[in-house]
Amino acid sequence: MKYLIGYTTVPSSKLGKSIATMLLKNNLVACVNILPETLSIYRWKGSIEQQKEYIMIFKTTEKRWKEAEILIKKHHVY
Numbered sequence: 001m002k003y004l005i006g007y008t009t010v011p012s013s014k015l016g017k018s019i020a021t022m023l024l025k026n027n028l029v030a031c032v033n034i035l036p037e038t039l040s041i042y043r044w045k046g047s048i049e050q051q052k053e054y055i056m057i058f059k060t061t062e063k064r065w066k067e068a069e070i071l072i073k074k075h076h077v078y
Helices: 013-025 065-075
Strands: 003-010 031-044 047-061
Touching: 003 013, 003 065, 013 031, 013 047, 013 065, 047 065
Parallel strands: none
Antiparallel strands: 003 047, 031 047
């Protein structure tokens, strides 16, 4: 079976665990890895910003990709 790898960041491990649990309960992913706190540096509204985030990496199928994306967008805070 061919798997696709998805990547997103979240502002807290609590939110990452919550989204991961929903993805797994709905059979939308095979697994989710939540990596420890990282520092993200990005441009926002003309300024350079910094924020601590957690990285989520998930494995899903082409068939489930869109459903996983919709669930993440629904529960993500940004």
